[in-house]
Amino acid sequence: MANITDIIAGLFPGISVDTPEKSAPVVTVDDSKWHEVAAALRDTKGLQMDYLVTIVGMDWPEGLGCMYYLMSSVTNEIVGVKVLAKGDREQPSITSVADIWKVATLYEREVYDFFGIVFVGNPDMRRLFLSIDWKGYPLRKDYDANPDLNPVSIESERQSDFTSTYSRNADGTLAKEDVRVFQPEDFVVNIGPQHPATHGVLRFRTAIDGEEIKKIDVYMGYIHRGVEKLCEGLTYPQTLHFMDRLDYFSAHNYHHALCLLIEKAAGIEISRRAQVIRVMMDELSRIASHCLFVGTFCMDLGATTMLFYTLRVREQILDIMEKTCGARMTFNYDCIGGVMADLHPDFVKDVKELLAVIPRNVKEYNDLFTGNVVARNRLSGVGILSREDAIGYGVTGPSGRASGWACDMRKLQPYSIYSELQFDEVVATEGDSMARFKCRLDEILQSARILEQLVDNIPDGEYLVKVPKVLKLPQGAWFQVTEGCRGAFGLYLESDGSTKPYRLKIAPPCLPQAAVVDHITRGYKIADLITIGGSMDYIVPDIDR
């Protein structure tokens, strides 16, 4: 840690670096220097902050601004950068870093959508989730939520073929320029929002030339529920319930992540038994999630039968969950201080039965699908994502690991009891759809391995420690990255000392995965869009939040 702050302080004399006790170091940079600092952070040896985890838009008492969280794929260190916006609340602006981290294009659009901060130099400065006629910027503290301002419209949503890009004039004012998204002669097909293969309400505006894809404009926000805004009005235990509803297949993992963050901030130690239970539930979720991926992915490719073979295993896992948690989805099981309820008496027996059938099932999937010549032709060499692009676009999880980027947060940022467990990080180098598919299949076996180590070693003890009835966090900000089923799940929590979060930012893994689709589908066929989108395995509620 000290090393990183030293390098940064050495590079930029006079820069202020905070080192909070329980979170990553935070560098405060003025906007005029930000682009230069960003480039240095990415390129300086010893720092190599090449992965932008998230951009947290903020409405601090001192003004609007952003927290950038960066991670290095070499040193695995995390650093936060705080940048205050220039200008008044009418037109605040920050210099764009879209040319340094590719995924920033989209993250900056999100901040613009919610805070109205214009990013100077971003090639695509449109709203991301809200409709283009939305009035106000909802995550600002002075936002007027009066429904009369933004009534529910029964008209078709207004669409624009233009996007904007901003530049600074010599006198500091902003100049706006309109840019076409598609050319007038493009043949644009709407794939989604209601489409069998988009796995939810996601929309790809696809320009095609015959069967070939020229450009895709990803259109999001159909299932945006404003979870981050809602959380600001709720107490800490209440915010937990939203975690089930983002990526509903990683419900346990996300719940676990927020519990960890709040416990860390509040200084609560939980029992070993609760930790083991949480990790086991995470890994069961991972197997169920990957099984569902295999099934739906094969169905997208036309092999419907595989879906039912994989659902068999998932069904068994859901039965285990139902016995202990009382639900088959949105489990709401982890809570601050441990877990809601103790394990069902059959849990150990059921998990052992599951572990007995998993290798046989994975072998069956491989025999039926992976080895099939049609499947190999459809997947191999399709949608190749290079390692640099995976990092630049922030594609984590099995999709990133298939491109050769070892990005498993269970290994890089060990949390809970993961550092004590034996498991391999599945990494492939091909970066194509087949690699992404195989990575997930192999991860099922690794998760099973973790379960095998734990199933006979669940310690006795209390499953829930006592926590204060009214939970107040000390003033401060915390950031943490954990591993969901689909990749790195970042959480940023800022507290002003009350019972409610001042800001809770959720950095989902699926947003960059959907954002990268345009980049890797160009030049491929329409059918490959389905293959590539399917192999990325994004979940739309996780993108939109």
Place this chain on the structure above:
Amino acid sequence: MTSGYIQAQFLDTTGVHTLLTETLHLAPWAAVTVECLLVGVGILLVYALLALFYIYYERKLCAAFQCRLGPNRVGPWGLLQSFADMFKMLIKEIIHLNHIDRFLFALAPYLVIIASVMAFAVLPWNDGVQIIDFNIGIFFLIAVSSIGVLGILLAGWSSNNKFTLIGSLRSGAQMVSYELSIGLSVITMVCLAGTMSVTGIVQEQSDLWFIFKGHVPALIAFVIYMIAGTAETNRGPFDLPEAESELTAGYHTEYSGMHFGFFYLAEYLNLFIVSGVASLLFLGGWQPLHIPSWDGFNMVMDYIPGFIWFLGKCFLLSYVIIWFKWTYPRLRIDQLLALEWKYLLPINLFNLVLMVLVIVFGLHF
């Protein structure tokens, strides 16, 4: 009589003819018209019933492949499910769309179903039980079944929808390509039979089915025919024109009610027709399984009626095609065309030469 006439040979038709001309004193032309009408109604009835059976058959089979039960609520073992579905389809509203080419939009499903009914009429069900039989029967079958692609192209184009347009263009490319393979493998077998008459081809196989008689080239032709036939019916793994996960429902996205029902029926019946043609070209049509010099065995086989042989072979071949569909992922359009033009077509041409050599040198059984 020449062989180029329409011959109604359902069971003993002379009785019907006598009834019409002598008892009812109808003029010969009127009698023939009435007979043709009766045959038409009969063929449509059998067509519809068979399509319903096929829907049920596929549902049950795919359920078995997928560890499910399939339809089991309507009637015993769900037997009435497809009837219920048909009635649902019949009473559904046909939604009228704006901004489409109304005439072509309405015409398209009829073209598809007419092509399929005409091809259906050629199939021989038993010795003499056949609607159309003339000396170029198999050629006629290939010709009329090609009309279907016109319907699909029109459906996609007249719907004024980008998805249907892509679906129908895919379909056009696919069907025109695979027609070549079908045609060539049929020609290969016609060489062996020495006739294009459907009856003649079946009669030729009374001692031994062509797939055994023509051994290697016949076997190659059979495999190619089955692949191309599956592609021709737009079924998985060649169901790109519909490609549910890519194009929602491809060329028939905009169709509703019975218009959609026609596409649906035609698809299932085309499955039967492809299996039927394969069985008459390669597996002896309605001919029982005969093995030369096994007289006892042959006599036992003769006890089983011809139409059971025919239907049995059709259902067996359909089973294989359905099995394909529920196992394989879908091909991509370029892979699909590469398979035809780079592999099937050259193999087919080579196979035709091989078959001719086999016949010239008398190497077949």
